[in-house]
Amino acid sequence: MNILLTGGTGYIGSHVAAALISTGHEVVCFDNLANSDAVVIDRLEAITGTAIPLVVGDIRDGDALRHALTEHGVEAVIHFAGLKAVGESVAQPIKYYDNNVRGTLSLVEAMADCGVKTLVFSSSATVYGEPRYLPLDESHPTSATNPYGRTKLMIEEMLTDIAAADPDWRIATLRYFNPVGAHDSGLIGENPNGIPNNLMPFISRVAAGRLAELSVFGNDYDTPDGTGVRDYIHIVDLADGHVAALDTIVKIEPALSTWNLGTGQGYSVLDMVEAFERVNSVRVPYRVAPRRDGDVASCYASPERAARELGWTAQRDLEAMCASSWSFERTLAMRNSD
Ligand SMILES: NC(=O)c1ccc[n+]([C@@H]2O[C@H](COP(=O)([O-])OP(=O)(O)OC[C@H]3O[C@@H](n4cnc5c(N)ncnc54)[C@H](O)[C@@H]3O)[C@@H](O)[C@H]2O)c1
CATH class of the missing domain: 3.90.25.10 (UDP-galactose 4-epimerase, domain 1)
Incomplete structure (x- = not known):
C-alpha cells in the first residue's frame, strides 16, 4: 500500500516507516518538523535504500493534506502527528486541543474528501487513567488526568463516531505503552529537545x-x-505492531478496532x-x-488481544x-x- 505517515519524521513514525518499507509498503512522510528534523529522511533512506517523499506541512492545513493524499495516491494513513508533553499540555491546553484535536479533525475531513478511509491512530495507555486493575486490557474504563490524555480520549471518541456513521472506514486505535530503544542501525531513535520527559x-x-x-x-x-x-516496549516491536494492525484492519469487518501495544x-x-x-x-x-x-x-x-487478533507479540x-x-x-x- 501507499501510506501517508503524519508525524513521519518523529520518533515512532520514523521507525514505522522503516518497518513498512521492509515489508513492501511505500510511505510518504507529512510533518511540520515542530519536533523533528528533515535529516531523519536521509537516515531512513540510508536504512531502507528507498527514496522517501517528505511533505513539510501541518495537519491543520486541509488543502496541504488533500494535495498530499491525491498527489501520492495514498491508500491509508498512520497518524502520529501530535504534541505529547503532559506538563506542557497542563500549562498550554489550547495549544494541545488545537494541534491534536483540531489537527485530527482536519485530517479525517481531508481523508473523507479524498476517499481514503483506512487509518491507524497513535493513542496511548494514558487513556486508562488511574488503573482500577492490572494488567490493563482494552475493556478497562477510560478517563483522562490531563489535557494531553483528554486529547487522545476525544480523538478516540471522534473516531468511534465516524466509524459508526460510515462502515467503509477501517480504523485501528493503538494504545501504546512506553516505547523505548532505537533502530538496530543506530541511525534513528528518540532525541527530544531540552530535558527529556521520558x-x-x-x-x-x-x-x-x-x-x-x-x-x-x-x-x-x-x-x-x-x-x-x-510497560517498556522496544520501538522496533512497536513499529511491527503497526504493520500487523494495518494488514489486519483491511481484512476484518469492524470499522474500528482498538489494541494495546505493550509487552x-x-x-x-x-x-x-x-x-x-x-x-x-x-x-x-x-x-x-x-x-x-x-x-x-x-x-x-494485557497484550493478549493484539496477540490473538493481530498475531503480534513483542519479541x-x-x-x-x-x-x-x-x-x-x-x-x-x-x-x-x-
Ligand atoms: N513516545 C511515547 O512515549 C508515546 C506514547 C504514547 C503515545 N504516543 C503518541 O504517538 C505519536 C508519536 O509520538 P512520538 O513519540 O513519535 O513523538 P514525536 O514528537 O517524536 O513525533 C511527532 C511528530 O509529529 C509532528 N507534528 C506535531 N504536530 C504536527 C502538526 N500539527 N502537523 C504536522 N506534524 C506535526 C512533529 O514534528 C513530530 O515529528 C504522538 O501522537 C504521541 O502522542 C507517544
Missing part, C-alpha cells in the same frame, strides 16, 4: 554525561522498590537504571525527586532496549563531535 532518553543522556543525574520522581509508590512501574511486563525506574548500567557498562547517577502530578504507581498492558527484551538506546546515544555523540 525515562530512557534521560538515562542515556546521564550515562553520556550530557546531564548530571537522573531525577527519579517518587520512591514511595506501592511497588516492589517504591519507584513507578511501566505485559512491568519494570520499575530502578530496574531500568540497573539494566542500563549492566548492559552498557556505564554509570547512571540518580537522585530521588518528588512525585510528579498525575503519575500512577504501576501501569502495564525484544529489556537488554535489547537498553543496548539500542545506548548505541543511538553514542551515534548522536559521534555526529555532534564531527
Whole structure:
C-alpha cells in the first residue's frame, strides 16, 4: 500500500516507516518538523535504500493534506502527528486541543474528501487513567488526568463516531505503552529537545554525561522498590505492531478496532537504571525527586488481544532496549563531535 505517515519524521513514525518499507509498503512522510528534523529522511533512506517523499506541512492545513493524499495516491494513513508533553499540555491546553484535536479533525475531513478511509491512530495507555486493575486490557474504563490524555480520549471518541456513521472506514486505535530503544542501525531513535520527559532518553543522556543525574520522581509508590512501574516496549516491536494492525484492519469487518501495544511486563525506574548500567557498562547517577502530578504507581498492558487478533507479540527484551538506546546515544555523540 501507499501510506501517508503524519508525524513521519518523529520518533515512532520514523521507525514505522522503516518497518513498512521492509515489508513492501511505500510511505510518504507529512510533518511540520515542530519536533523533528528533515535529516531523519536521509537516515531512513540510508536504512531502507528507498527514496522517501517528505511533505513539510501541518495537519491543520486541509488543502496541504488533500494535495498530499491525491498527489501520492495514498491508500491509508498512520497518524502520529501530535504534541505529547503532559506538563506542557497542563500549562498550554489550547495549544494541545488545537494541534491534536483540531489537527485530527482536519485530517479525517481531508481523508473523507479524498476517499481514503483506512487509518491507524497513535493513542496511548494514558487513556486508562488511574488503573482500577492490572494488567490493563482494552475493556478497562477510560478517563483522562490531563489535557494531553483528554486529547487522545476525544480523538478516540471522534473516531468511534465516524466509524459508526460510515462502515467503509477501517480504523485501528493503538494504545501504546512506553516505547523505548532505537533502530538496530543506530541511525534513528528518540532525541527530544531540552530535558527529556521520558525515562530512557534521560538515562542515556546521564550515562553520556550530557546531564548530571537522573531525577527519579517518587520512591514511595506501592511497588516492589517504591519507584513507578511501566510497560517498556522496544520501538522496533512497536513499529511491527503497526504493520500487523494495518494488514489486519483491511481484512476484518469492524470499522474500528482498538489494541494495546505493550509487552505485559512491568519494570520499575530502578530496574531500568540497573539494566542500563549492566548492559552498557556505564554509570547512571540518580537522585530521588518528588512525585510528579498525575503519575500512577504501576501501569502495564494485557497484550493478549493484539496477540490473538493481530498475531503480534513483542519479541525484544529489556537488554535489547537498553543496548539500542545506548548505541543511538553514542551515534548522536559521534555526529555532534564531527
Ligand atoms: N513516545 C511515547 O512515549 C508515546 C506514547 C504514547 C503515545 N504516543 C503518541 O504517538 C505519536 C508519536 O509520538 P512520538 O513519540 O513519535 O513523538 P514525536 O514528537 O517524536 O513525533 C511527532 C511528530 O509529529 C509532528 N507534528 C506535531 N504536530 C504536527 C502538526 N500539527 N502537523 C504536522 N506534524 C506535526 C512533529 O514534528 C513530530 O515529528 C504522538 O501522537 C504521541 O502522542 C507517544
